[in-house]
Amino acid sequence: MQRIIWAVVLAFAIAMVLGPVFIPWLKKLKFGQTIYDLGPQSHKVKQGTPTMGGIIFAVPMIAVPLILAVGGLRSPYLPIALISTVGFGLVGFVDDYIKVSKKRSLGLTPMQKIVPQVVISAGLAVWAYLSVGSKLIVPFTSAEWDLGVFYIPVMMFILVGTVNSANLLDGVDGLLSGCSLIDFATMVIVCLALPAMKSLNSAEYLDMAVFCGAAAGAVLGFLRFNTHPASVFMGDVGSFTIGGALVAVAMVTRTSLLLPIIALAMFVSSLSDIIQVGYFKYTKKKTGAGKRVFRMAPLHHHFELGGMPETRIVWMYMAVTALLCLVTLTMFI
Amino acid sequence: MQRIIWAVVLAFAIAMVLGPVFIPWLKKLKFGQTIYDLGPQSHKVKQGTPTMGGIIFAVPMIAVPLILAVGGLRSPYLPIALISTVGFGLVGFVDDYIKVSKKRSLGLTPMQKIVPQVVISAGLAVWAYLSVGSKLIVPFTSAEWDLGVFYIPVMMFILVGTVNSANLLDGVDGLLSGCSLIDFATMVIVCLALPAMKSLNSAEYLDMAVFCGAAAGAVLGFLRFNTHPASVFMGDVGSFTIGGALVAVAMVTRTSLLLPIIALAMFVSSLSDIIQVGYFKYTKKKTGAGKRVFRMAPLHHHFELGGMPETRIVWMYMAVTALLCLVTLTMFI
Numbered sequence: 001m002q003r004i005i006w007a008v009v010l011a012f013a014i015a016m017v018l019g020p021v022f023i024p025w026l027k028k029l030k031f032g033q034t035i036y037d038l039g040p041q042s043h044k045v046k047q048g049t050p051t052m053g054g055i056i057f058a059v060p061m062i063a064v065p066l067i068l069a070v071g072g073l074r075s076p077y078l079p080i081a082l083i084s085t086v087g088f089g090l091v092g093f094v095d096d097y098i099k100v101s102k103k104r105s106l107g108l109t110p111m112q113k114i115v116p117q118v119v120i121s122a123g124l125a126v127w128a129y130l131s132v133g134s135k136l137i138v139p140f141t142s143a144e145w146d147l148g149v150f151y152i153p154v155m156m157f158i159l160v161g162t163v164n165s166a167n168l169l170d171g172v173d174g175l176l177s178g179c180s181l182i183d184f185a186t187m188v189i190v191c192l193a194l195p196a197m198k199s200l201n202s203a204e205y206l207d208m209a210v211f212c213g214a215a216a217g218a219v220l221g222f223l224r225f226n227t228h229p230a231s232v233f234m235g236d237v238g239s240f241t242i243g244g245a246l247v248a249v250a251m252v253t254r255t256s257l258l259l260p261i262i263a264l265a266m267f268v269s270s271l272s273d274i275i276q277v278g279y280f281k282y283t284k285k286k287t288g289a290g291k292r293v294f295r296m297a298p299l300h301h302h303f304e305l306g307g308m309p310e311t312r313i314v315w316m317y318m319a320v321t322a323l324l325c326l327v328t329l330t331m332f333i
Numbered sequence: 334m335q336r337i338i339w340a341v342v343l344a345f346a347i348a349m350v351l352g353p354v355f356i357p358w359l360k361k362l363k364f365g366q367t368i369y370d371l372g373p374q375s376h377k378v379k380q381g382t383p384t385m386g387g388i389i390f391a392v393p394m395i396a397v398p399l400i401l402a403v404g405g406l407r408s409p410y411l412p413i414a415l416i417s418t419v420g421f422g423l424v425g426f427v428d429d430y431i432k433v434s435k436k437r438s439l440g441l442t443p444m445q446k447i448v449p450q451v452v453i454s455a456g457l458a459v460w461a462y463l464s465v466g467s468k469l470i471v472p473f474t475s476a477e478w479d480l481g482v483f484y485i486p487v488m489m490f491i492l493v494g495t496v497n498s499a500n501l502l503d504g505v506d507g508l509l510s511g512c513s514l515i516d517f518a519t520m521v522i523v524c525l526a527l528p529a530m531k532s533l534n535s536a537e538y539l540d541m542a543v544f545c546g547a548a549a550g551a552v553l554g555f556l557r558f559n560t561h562p563a564s565v566f567m568g569d570v571g572s573f574t575i576g577g578a579l580v581a582v583a584m585v586t587r588t589s590l591l592l593p594i595i596a597l598a599m600f601v602s603s604l605s606d607i608i609q610v611g612y613f614k615y616t617k618k619k620t621g622a623g624k625r626v627f628r629m630a631p632l633h634h635h636f637e638l639g640g641m642p643e644t645r646i647v648w649m650y651m652a653v654t655a656l657l658c659l660v661t662l663t664m665f666i
Contacts, residue, residue, distance in 0.1 A: 001666045005659045012656060220652055227648045311644055315560045319553055323345060326338045333334050 004188060007064050007210045008217035014060035015221025019053075023225060023232050026050035029100075040296060040304055049230060052096045054238020056225065057177075057218035058089050061245060064214035065207070075207030076131050077252035080124060081245060082211075087120040088163050088244030092236030107236070117160050125155035128251050137254045139261060140331055142197075144254065158256045159247050165266035166243030167236060168273055168298045172310045173228035175300060177219050178318045179265045180242045184216035186262055186325040187249045193332035194253055208249060215245050228310045262325050265317045269298035337521060340397050340543045341550035347393035348554025352386075356558060356565050359383035362433075373629060373637055382563060385429045387571020389558065390510075390551035391422050394578060397547035398540070408540030409464050410585035413457060414578060415544075420453040421496050421577030425569030440569070447493070454492035458485045461584050470587045472594060473664055475530075477587065491589045492580050498599035499576030500569060501606055501631045505643045506561035508633060510552050511651045512598045513575045517549035519595055519658040520582045526665035527586055541585060548578050561643045595658050598650045602631035 027050045062082060069078065095107035134151035135144040147154055170176040191209035195202035219242070225232045234242075246263065250256045260267045276297035284290035294302035303313050360383045395415060402411065428440035467484035468477040480487055503509040524542035528535035552575070558565045567575075579596065583589045593600045609630035617623035627635035636646050 002663045005663055008659055009656055012652070220655065223648055224645075224652065228644050229642055309562055311561050312557075315556055319345070319557065322553065323342055326341055330335045330338055 001192075003068055003206070004192075004209050004213040007068055007213035008220075010067070011057075011060035011064045011214040011217030012221040014063065015056050015218045016224060018056045018059060019221070019225045019232070022056055023050060023053065026052055026232065040301055046230075046233075049233055051100065051233040051235035052093070052237050053222065053225060053232030054089070054092070054234035054236075054241055056232070057215075057222040057234075058085070058237065058241045060218040060221070061085060061211075061215045061241065064218070065211040068210050068214075069207060075204040077204060078207045078211060080127055080131070080252055081208065081248040083127075084120070084124050084159075084248035084251075085241055085245040087124075088117065089237055089241035091116050091120070092167075092238070092240030096235040096237050114160070117163060118156065121156040121159035122152075124159060124248065124251070125152045128155060132252050132254065135254055136257050137331075139258055139328075145257075155251060155256065158259065159251070161270065162247035162250075162259060162263065162266065163240055163243035165263070165270040166246070167239040168269040169266045169300070170234060170239040171269075171298060172300050172304065172313050173230040174223055174226050174310075174314050175265075175317055176239055176242060177223050177226050177234065178314050179263070179321045180246060181216055181219045181223070182318060182321045182325055183246055183262055184212045184219065184249075186329065187212040187246070187253070188216065189329055190253055190255060190332055191249070193329075194255075197332060198254075205253070208252060211245075212249055215242075228314070258328055258331075262321070262328050264324055265321055269300070272299035272302070273297045334525075336401055336539070337525075337542050337546040340401055340546035341553075343400070344390075344393035344397045344547040344550030345554040347396065348389050348551045349557060351389045351392060352554070352558045352565070355389055356383060356386065359385055359565065373634055379563075379566075382566055384433065384566040384568035385426070385570050386555065386558060386565030387422070387425070387567035387569075387574050389565070390548075390555040390567075391418070391570065391574045393551040393554070394418060394544075394548045394574065397551070398544040401543050401547075402540060408537040410537060411540045411544060413460055413464070413585055414541065414581040416460075417453070417457050417492075417581035417584075418574055418578040420457075421450065422570055422574035424449050424453070425500075425571070425573030428573075429568040429570050450493050450496060451489065454489040455485075457492060457581065457584070458488035461488060465585050465587065468587055469590050470664075472591055472661075478590075488584060488589065491592065492584070494603065495580035495583075495592060495596065495599065496573055496576035498596070498603040499579070500572040501602040502599045502633070503567060503572040504602075504631060505633050505637065505646050506563040507556055507559050507643075507647050508598075508650055509572055509575060510556050510559050510567065511647050512596070512654045513579060514549055514552045514556070515651060515654045515658055516579055516595055517545045517552065517582075519662065520545040520579070520586070521549065522662055523586055523588060523665055524582070526662075527588075530665060531587075538586070541582060544578075545582055548575075561647070591661055591664075594661050595654070597657055598654055602633070605632035605635070606630045 062085060065078060065082065091113060095113060098107035129151050134148055135146045138145050166176060166180070169179065188209045191205045191212060194200060195205045222234070226234065247256070247259070250259050272294055276292060276294050279293050280290040295305040296302055300313050300317070304310065395418060398411060398415065424446060428446060430440070432440035462484050467481055468479045471478050499509060499513070502512065521542045524538045524545060527533060528538050555567070559567065580589070580592070583592050605627055608626050612626050613623040628638040629635055633646050633650070637643065
């Protein structure tokens with residue numbers, strides 16, 4: 001139990017040290033975000049804020065569980081989580097790197113992004129199928145749903161979907177980092193409570209709890225630099241790392257079906273994007289003029305253009321996330 | 334366990350409903366904060382933001398534990414916590430009311446404030462002495478320190494000190510509400526873990542955990558209106574309510590000596606004020622010209638005048654509070 005708390009503290013400390021080291025370096029290398037042309041106009045002032053800050057939390061997220069696992073890696077699940085974090089994180093890193101070095105707001109082409117994601121997802125889904133099994137916990141019941149071999153394609157969809165949803169949620173200072181902080185903290189409790197509930201090996205899940213604790217501490221440290229007014233953005237390397245870590249924890253704890261609840265913020269980001277584009281195309285085809293449901297998608301930009309301050313949007317998303325996580329935890333405690 | 338989570342959700346919901354009801358009403362009654370003349374210049378823009386918003390969280394903090402205790406109040410400690418919350422809150426309310434109705438930035442005179450505080454503290458300290466006993470847990474040990482009858486004056490000092498420290502911490506949007514949110518969440522865990530540790534009645538402390546959960550939920554809801562840019566200030570009614578609730582929980586869980594750690598933010602606010610005033614008087618006497626240690630006291634104004642954005646100050650205080658609370662929890666779990 002105490003090991004989890006030290007994981008939080010250590011990851012936080014590393015992020016705090018890396019921030020002042022990395023940020024001036026990213027600035028010097030001109031790794032400033034080239035603000036997405038389709039974002040809100042008010043974001044133009046953010047031009048020049050360095051991106052790729054996700055490295056600040058990616059390093060402790062990966063290093064701390066390894067450091068604290070010294071003396072014996074007891075969990076077969078920790079490698080899955082680490083590979084997922086690093087794998088998706090690397091796709092984001094390459095994307096960011098291209099954006100920055102070519103000074104354009106689009107890095108990899110959609111195809112170049114999706115293919116490695118699908119490959120990583122396939123590997124992880126098969127690995128989880130073989131080591132975790134094919135059951136998923138059904139929300140708010142004690143039942144489990146055995147998908148059999150369909151577990152693999154379903155999990156691939158969840159993996160790719162979550163990682164890209166995390167990416168979409170990263171659009172306001174401190175939004176993704178704040179929401180994921182709460183998600184990781186929640187998953188600490190899930191990892192601690194799950195073994196007793198499902199008669200699993202608690203030592204294996206303790207390692208996962210340490211992983212989640214480290215992720216929470218790392219993201220909390222990163223928020224030092226990312227709360228409004230942000231002095232660094234996490235970039236795709238950050239959002240993909242968070243998405244990869246979170247979905248991997250959900251996968252090995254069999255709680256993937258809880259993701260739309262505890263990570264509702266990510267879920268609605270994707271959903272609002274899909275609705276916006278779908279409705280626009282539909283109305284354009286029907287009437288000739290495309291109509292929009294939201295002022296701008298993903299949803300947080302809709303609120304922003306409605307005049308809500310960024311800090312208020314972050315509060316709203318974090319508060320809703322916290323309450324949904326608490327309600328979800330009633331399943332476990 | 335689940336009762337605590339529902340307390341959080343219910344208190345949050347009540348605060349969310351009260352906000353839009355109270356804030357326009359406070360504005361209409363011209364309960365705008367008359368900004369303290371000695372505060373930072375930049376705060377002048379906040380003139381007109383309504384104060385006394387503390388009522389928004391005070392109501393659910395008091396109502397929710399009572400609602401959820403229906404069917405039998407099992408804890409002799411809950412009345413202590415409620416009386417402390419209401420008692421100190423009322424002193425703050427009167428202070429605010431005078432400020433607002435007389436349109437001046439000082440309400441009650443220092444003596445008019447301190448006398449009722451001392452009276453309430455004396456009553457609570459005696460009550461706790463008789464029902465909780467005279468022992469205090471020594472930080473980071475399993476030892477308890479039996480103060481005997483000296484418990485009463487020591488506890489009175491802690492009560493008055495904490496309530497006024499909470500009042501001092503309330504100077505930046507979302508600062509006291511954010512820090513106390515973490516403190517109340519921490520005290521939920523303390524209330525749950527303490528009985529097993531000290532062989533106490535867990536049902537009695539479960540009621541206290543519900544109280545802390547309600548306080549956390551209420552403050553989280555209030556943050557909707559109080560995060561930067563704040564649409565309402567909590568006022569003295571808010572800061573005294575928070576201080577009274579927190580110190581009462583510490584008192585009945587015998588963890589008063591942990592307050593300088595988990596509520597370090599409050600502690601340093603008082604300490605920096607004392608240092609500032611003391612050093613000024615000392616240097617004035619010695620050299621004829623008073624010198625200052627901080628740009629402005631309490632400490633958060635020092636950071637603010639140093640150019641740190643309000644949101645960053647709140648992050649810093651909340652992050653330090655969260656880490657100190659986690660480290661403190663290693664004593665209990």
